[in-house]
Amino acid sequence: MIRSDKVRALFAAPYLSWAVIFIVVPLLMVFWYGFTDGAGRLSLANIAIITRPEYLKSLGLSMALSLVSTLLCLLIAYPLCLILTEKKTGRAAVIVLLFILPMWMNTLLRTMAWQTILEKTGILNTILRFLHLPSIYIINKPQAIVIGMVYNFLPYMVLPLYNALAKIDDSVIHAAHDLGADRRQTFLRVVLPLSVPGIVSGVTMVFIPALTTFVISQMLGGNKILLIGNIIEQEFTQAYDWNLGSGLSIILMIFIILNMVIEAALDRAPEK
Amino acid sequence: MTKFLKRVYIFLIVFFMYAPIAVMVVQSFNRSKSRGHWGGFTTQWYLSMFGDRSIMAALRNTLSIAFLSSLIATVISVLACLAIVQMKRRTRRAVMGVTNIPMLNADIVTGISMMLLFLSFGLKFGYGSILIAHITFNIPYVILSIMPRLTALDKSYFEAALDLGASPVRAFFRVVLPELMPGVISGMLMAFTMSIDDFIITHFTKGAGVDTLSTKIYTEVRKGIKPEMYALSTLIFVVILILLLLLNGSRSKAGRKKAPGGRSILEIAPAAFLVAGLAVSACSLTACGSAGEEAGAEASESNVVYVYNWGEYIDPDVIELFEEETGIRVVYDEFETNEIMYPRVAAGASRYDLVCPSDYMIQKMIQNQLLQPLDWMLLPNASGYIGEKYMAQARSFDPGNRYSVPYCWGTVGILYNKTLVDPEDDMESWDILWNPRYKDDILMQDSVRDAFMVALIRNGADSNTTDPAELEAALSSLMEEKPLVQAYVIDEVRDKMIAGEAAIGVIYSGEALYTQEENPDLEYVIPREGTNLWIDGWVIPAGAEHVENAHRFLDFLCRPEIALMNFDYIYYSTPNEGAHALIEDEEVRNSPVLFPELSQYDNLQTFTYLGEAMDRYYNDLWIRLKSY
Numbered sequence: 001m002i003r004s005d006k007v008r009a010l011f012a013a014p015y016l017s018w019a020v021i022f023i024v025v026p027l028l029m030v031f032w033y034g035f036t037d038g039a040g041r042l043s044l045a046n047i048a049i050i051t052r053p054e055y056l057k058s059l060g061l062s063m064a065l066s067l068v069s070t071l072l073c074l075l076i077a078y079p080l081c082l083i084l085t086e087k088k089t090g091r092a093a094v095i096v097l098l099f100i101l102p103m104w105m106n107t108l109l110r111t112m113a114w115q116t117i118l119e120k121t122g123i124l125n126t127i128l129r130f131l132h133l134p135s136i137y138i139i140n141k142p143q144a145i146v147i148g149m150v151y152n153f154l155p156y157m158v159l160p161l162y163n164a165l166a167k168i169d170d171s172v173i174h175a176a177h178d179l180g181a182d183r184r185q186t187f188l189r190v191v192l193p194l195s196v197p198g199i200v201s202g203v204t205m206v207f208i209p210a211l212t213t214f215v216i217s218q219m220l221g222g223n224k225i226l227l228i229g230n231i232i233e234q235e236f237t238q239a240y241d242w243n244l245g246s247g248l249s250i251i252l253m254i255f256i257i258l259n260m261v262i263e264a265a266l267d268r269a270p271e272k
Numbered sequence: 273m274t275k276f277l278k279r280v281y282i283f284l285i286v287f288f289m290y291a292p293i294a295v296m297v298v299q300s301f302n303r304s305k306s307r308g309h310w311g312g313f314t315t316q317w318y319l320s321m322f323g324d325r326s327i328m329a330a331l332r333n334t335l336s337i338a339f340l341s342s343l344i345a346t347v348i349s350v351l352a353c354l355a356i357v358q359m360k361r362r363t364r365r366a367v368m369g370v371t372n373i374p375m376l377n378a379d380i381v382t383g384i385s386m387m388l389l390f391l392s393f394g395l396k397f398g399y400g401s402i403l404i405a406h407i408t409f410n411i412p413y414v415i416l417s418i419m420p421r422l423t424a425l426d427k428s429y430f431e432a433a434l435d436l437g438a439s440p441v442r443a444f445f446r447v448v449l450p451e452l453m454p455g456v457i458s459g460m461l462m463a464f465t466m467s468i469d470d471f472i473i474t475h476f477t478k479g480a481g482v483d484t485l486s487t488k489i490y491t492e493v494r495k496g497i498k499p500e501m502y503a504l505s506t507l508i509f510v511v512i513l514i515l516l517l518l519l520n521g522s523r524s525k526a527g528r529k530k531a532p533g534g535r536s537i538l539e540i541a542p543a544a545f546l547v548a549g550l551a552v553s554a555c556s557l558t559a560c561g562s563a564g565e566e567a568g569a570e571a572s573e574s575n576v577v578y579v580y581n582w583g584e585y586i587d588p589d590v591i592e593l594f595e596e597e598t599g600i601r602v603v604y605d606e607f608e609t610n611e612i613m614y615p616r617v618a619a620g621a622s623r624y625d626l627v628c629p630s631d632y633m634i635q636k637m638i639q640n641q642l643l644q645p646l647d648w649m650l651l652p653n654a655s656g657y658i659g660e661k662y663m664a665q666a667r668s669f670d671p672g673n674r675y676s677v678p679y680c681w682g683t684v685g686i687l688y689n690k691t692l693v694d695p696e697d698d699m700e701s702w703d704i705l706w707n708p709r710y711k712d713d714i715l716m717q718d719s720v721r722d723a724f725m726v727a728l729i730r731n732g733a734d735s736n737t738t739d740p741a742e743l744e745a746a747l748s749s750l751m752e753e754k755p756l757v758q759a760y761v762i763d764e765v766r767d768k769m770i771a772g773e774a775a776i777g778v779i780y781s782g783e784a785l786y787t788q789e790e791n792p793d794l795e796y797v798i799p800r801e802g803t804n805l806w807i808d809g810w811v812i813p814a815g816a817e818h819v820e821n822a823h824r825f826l827d828f829l830c831r832p833e834i835a836l837m838n839f840d841y842i843y844y845s846t847p848n849e850g851a852h853a854l855i856e857d858e859e860v861r862n863s864p865v866l867f868p869e870l871s872q873y874d875n876l877q878t879f880t881y882l883g884e885a886m887d888r889y890y891n892d893l894w895i896r897l898k899s900y
Contacts, residue, residue: 008355015352015411019370022408026385027373029392054899061899080285083278097516102289103469104512105296105505108489112497113292116299116307120712120758121773123295137712140759151288204376212378215471219493222759223718226898229380236384236476238611239891240618246388249381256376 033246046247066210069149140222156205164198300502321500338467341406349414383476397479410463417459481603577821587841632879650823653830662847676809682781692775702730715777718760782844802875
């Protein structure tokens with residue numbers, strides 16, 4: 001389209017320079033701090049610290065909670081998206097929009113609202129007491145954090161999953177039926193495989209923010225539950241140890257790179 | 273039947289998504305400022321929010337940053353896409369790989385990496401740094417939404433236009449751009465939404481006196497969220513909701529057939545943008561007066577003072593009075609803990625002129641040469657009215673009173689709810705925090721020195737000890753206590769105790785009187801083993817640019833009637849004896865909670881700075897406790 005190389009370079013220049021200065025250089029700085037000590041000498045201590053039991057425990061807890069949340073999001077979102085794609089009318093689109101709409105309400109306030117709901121003297125327990133039912137104490141426990149994660153990140157699962165399912169051509173499903181597949185077979189052999197890209201991108205979009213959150217655990221965990229995100233946040237804003245904070249950030253990036261590799265592999269498969 | 277079940281399923285999920293929003297809407301009509309407590313119906317917050325300068329400024333920042341960042345990101349992205357699509361396969365893959373980074377990377381890592389960039393290159397944190405960060409994380413959303421359309425675009429259209437005599441520019445605007453438009457707009461809308469909703473990246477890249485709604489709310493979470501915030505959020509939500517309903521209505525009337533799925537988002541996007549644009553302009557119009565003032569003041573940069581203070585630690589009217597009297601504009605910013613404040617001042621990335629740290633932190637800043645000596649000649653009110661006993665106490669961390677003027681002081685003690693504790697229990701000892709009867713009913717301080725102080729003093733050690741054996745013993749005591757603790761909190765202890773959420777809380781004396789007024793069942797005691805006596809004082813950083821203004825503001829705060837205004841607002845004990853004498857309510861003036869007779873106690877300890885190695889050690893202890 002653009003015939004001249006010069007024009008093309010001119011068009012690419014703003015973005016490429018932006019990307020180098022504000023994406024690549026900052027990441028290199030994280031690596032620089034992560035692999036040096038306070039005096040600027042090369043060191044692996046900031047990475048190796050993860051093997052200490054207290055750090056390992058919070059990384060493990062972060063992974064466990066984010067895996068459970070991701071799985072819950074998938075289990076909740078999949079049937080929902082199947083139902084939504086059935087009605088291929090404007091109404092389904094409105095319902096999808098219903099999942100974007102809450103994002104206009106501030107995340108922190110919405111998470112705070114869960115505290116008001118789940119507290120010992122909160123709304124849920126007030127209702128339960130009114131009905132003479134036993135109270136539920138999950139605030140400041142891992143369960144509350146999982147609720148917060150599922151709540152905050154469910155839209156990130158619904159949207160890509162819905163898009164993937166909506167893309168499946170009806171005729172493919174009809175063809176499966178015509179060829180004698182029952183509903184279960186159609187789902188397992190046709191719909192599910194075709195929705196894999198949506199599942200992968202949904203899982204990524206839920207797992208990573210859940211793995212690294214520090215706000216949800218702070219608000220719903222009563223600061224009693226230390227996730228890896230909380231440690232990193234504390235290293236930067238309180239302990240003033242950029243080296244250690246950067247080292248732990250690099251460990252988080254390993255998961256992200258892993259994820260990219262998996263996605264790239266899946267991406268290549270249907271192409272060829 | 274299945275249809276019914278499907279409906280129920282959708283309903284349950286929508287209920288789950290909207291229940292918290294309903295809670296917030298209800299709270300916006302709650303007369304009580306306390307979160308867990310219904311004080312009757314009111315619409316007053318919807319009016320008072322427009323008068324709240326800081327909320328309006330945060331709203332303006334949020335909207336204008338979202339608008340500008342999505343717009344700039346879109347322009348950069350459209351150009352980039354046109355170039356990327358023509359790149360060789362390998363280059364394209366590399367560029368797209370980099371593009372994906374901000375989306376795939378954890379927000380916390382993106383935020384930190386940008387913070388490191390700005391700090392290392394000495395760039396000032398402020399509106400600009402937030403804007404740059406938002407543009408950076410917005411670009412990928414726009415590029416990824418344009419690329420599929422561009423690759424699907426038939427090149428021959430463009431070439432046909434050229435063959436028919438159109439210039440390349442004309443051909444682009446008339447042929448290519450309209451084809452890309454849905455992708456451009458949905459990308460821009462996504463970017464706009466992401467920018468509005470972002471907290472983490474803004475948290476790490478914000479600077480002095482600049483807040484978005486998210487960062488403002490984060491600061492407020494600890495002190496209790498202002499009801500105006502709920503009112504504002506409800507209003508924003510209702511506007512967007514009405515907009516969507518209107519669009520949906522007009523669309524069904526038109527009865528157009530449309531593709532399933534995403535399409536409707538694209539149709540709504542332009543209107544949403546229009547509204548956002550209108551909202552931004554409306555905001556700047558309503559705030560016209562203050563905006564104009566600020567623009568004017570920006571011109572005379574010297575007539576400013578940058579103040580960095582604890583959250584809710586000054587009467588906003590005091591700032592206005594000072595501005596009116598002197599014509600000096602106050603750029604005011606808040607921090608939650610000393611540890612959060614320190615790196616910001618140490619890095620010099622935010623140019624504060626007057627900061628209010630606590631005792632041990634003042635000592636640390638003096639040792640690290642971050643402060644400049646005060647000119648006491650410019651502080652007649654400070655030398656005239658700050659009580660000598662407080663100046664003497666302050667000499668423990670600021671020898672010779674060279675660097676700081678005490679602002680507030682107090683003790684740390686136990687607040688308990690008379691109806692929730694056994695009257696037989698001894699509430700005047702720290703031991704009560706280890707009583708298993710109060711499992712899940714205890715609120716501990718979420719700050720490392722305060723928490724360890726409790727354990728150290730209970731174990732009979734000094735709260736400034738550097739003996740590893742004593743600290744390890746304190747750690748095991750705190751680990752033993754942790755299963756009994758409901759939550760580690762800072763200022764949230766206030767709301768939670770008022771609401772009766774816990775029976776016992778560790779609290780600063782200044783909060784005690786306020787909580788007692790809201791809930792008469794609460795009682796404050798200073799444990800007999802002793803406790804911490806803390807002093808927060810004003811200091812001027814070494815790199816301050818408006819030293820004279822800083823002195824003027826500081827001395828203004830020391831005037832008895834001004835100090836009294838602040839006392840009435842924040843309710844923390846004032847060391848200003850002129851103000852103390854002016855307190856009308858005798859009960860308050862002689863309150864043993866707020867103004868205990870210091871000579872009666874011989875076991876009140878003020879924190880001192882223990883050195884960098886101990887900081888690190890304390891931090892390790894803290895992580896071990898929290899992950900226990």
